[in-house]
Amino acid sequence: MKRVALFLIILISSALSQIQFEDYFLEKTMRVDYYHVGDVNSKIIALDEIREEPYWGGPKKNLIDRFNFGNFKYEVYDLKTNQLIFSRGYSTLFAEWLTTPEAKKVRRAFHETVVFPFPKNPVKLIIYTRDEKNVFQKSFELEIDPKNPFIKKDKPFNFSSFKILNNGNSNDKVDIVVIPDGYTESEKEKYKKDLQSFVNLLFNSSPYKENKSNFNIWGVEAYSKESGTDIPRDNIWKETILNTSFYTFDTERYLMTEDNKTLRSIAANVPYDLIYILVNTPKYGGGAIYNYYSVAVADHPTFEYLIVHEFGHGFAGLGDEYYTSQVSYEEFYKLNVEPWERNLTTLVDFDSKWKNLIDQDTPIPTPPTDEYKNRVGVFEGGGYVPKGVYRPMLDCTMKSRTVDNFCVVCKNTIQEVINFYCEK
Numbered sequence: 001m002k003r004v005a006l007f008l009i010i011l012i013s014s015a016l017s018q019i020q021f022e023d024y025f026l027e028k029t030m031r032v033d034y035y036h037v038g039d040v041n042s043k044i045i046a047l048d049e050i051r052e053e054p055y056w057g058g059p060k061k062n063l064i065d066r067f068n069f070g071n072f073k074y075e076v077y078d079l080k081t082n083q084l085i086f087s088r089g090y091s092t093l094f095a096e097w098l099t100t101p102e103a104k105k106v107r108r109a110f111h112e113t114v115v116f117p118f119p120k121n122p123v124k125l126i127i128y129t130r131d132e133k134n135v136f137q138k139s140f141e142l143e144i145d146p147k148n149p150f151i152k153k154d155k156p157f158n159f160s161s162f163k164i165l166n167n168g169n170s171n172d173k174v175d176i177v178v179i180p181d182g183y184t185e186s187e188k189e190k191y192k193k194d195l196q197s198f199v200n201l202l203f204n205s206s207p208y209k210e211n212k213s214n215f216n217i218w219g220v221e222a223y224s225k226e227s228g229t230d231i232p233r234d235n236i237w238k239e240t241i242l243n244t245s246f247y248t249f250d251t252e253r254y255l256m257t258e259d260n261k262t263l264r265s266i267a268a269n270v271p272y273d274l275i276y277i278l279v280n281t282p283k284y285g286g287g288a289i290y291n292y293y294s295v296a297v298a299d300h301p302t303f304e305y306l307i308v309h310e311f312g313h314g315f316a317g318l319g320d321e322y323y324t325s326q327v328s329y330e331e332f333y334k335l336n337v338e339p340w341e342r343n344l345t346t347l348v349d350f351d352s353k354w355k356n357l358i359d360q361d362t363p364i365p366t367p368p369t370d371e372y373k374n375r376v377g378v379f380e381g382g383g384y385v386p387k388g389v390y391r392p393m394l395d396c397t398m399k400s401r402t403v404d405n406f407c408v409v410c411k412n413t414i415q416e417v418i419n420f421y422c423e424k
Contacts, residue, residue, distance in 0.1 A: 057271025
């Protein structure tokens, strides 16, 4: 039986390795925009539009996802052969909203996007959603003919761009596009200065510092009419290009945008893997969603922490390990299901997590004593709750406001994702 399983793994790996980018794709992006509509009881996906964008910044060899991260995933199949030619996992603001009290009372619509290399021939796109047991279930299917004359090719936001860190070809580097919000035209030099600080601070922490040569970082000169951002409970409303706002889901520090369409259209000015929004405000806040976008404020003393912590979410799908700060979520992690995030466990399927990194004499769960202060264990408290969810070490940048302090599990995960984007 083991030999059969091994043979199947080898066969699948061989099939995936035979996917040649040039056989299926052009070096530009197909962007599919849709609306996610619903509440805790029912959810639907409705197509908005399909766009052709001029750059493909992602890998050309690692076309199939190998992480199984995210609340959602999408797969692209060649329609004629039914060959899987592209896949990715991701999460969304809608998925987070579903865990809030409002989702029990109100139906809402969130704009979302999936992107993949522009196909040469007709394809089938399938989007999957995790069910209550974290198993992916098909939730949307669409056949797309790349020659369809109604695929939009216009450029809604045509802004100048620049590379502030240039290490080579986008297809084997991690390309981050940093988009400003709440910077006016007169503050363009401040944006560029803050962007340089972003670069300097990101690479102060391991494993980013060891991988600086594997990154490209872009800036887009997308300026706002007003300086700052919205603070609804203080009745402060600013006219900004990305419409970011504090008090997302009524959590003061949670600073996000629901204007996904504008965000994606601005990002399309460059080849990118990840989007980072830099907000021009001294008020503390930020946020991030895996394979969606990350946000940090530029003028708070914790700027460095915000950059690396939020990038841990957006880039590597790491979960929050803290459990004492106020959030709007209810039962974000179900205790009878193993979280998909690598750095959290409910012990339902701990064999799939960091069990191999724990010394034999370390108890599970692990007491939070000095004896285990610098050892990998299973420490209770994480995922916004003090009981039932566990983290790998006593402290980590995903738990406390610290820098250059990722635990070994988080470091390993970040390194794996870097390697994936860099075709390693």
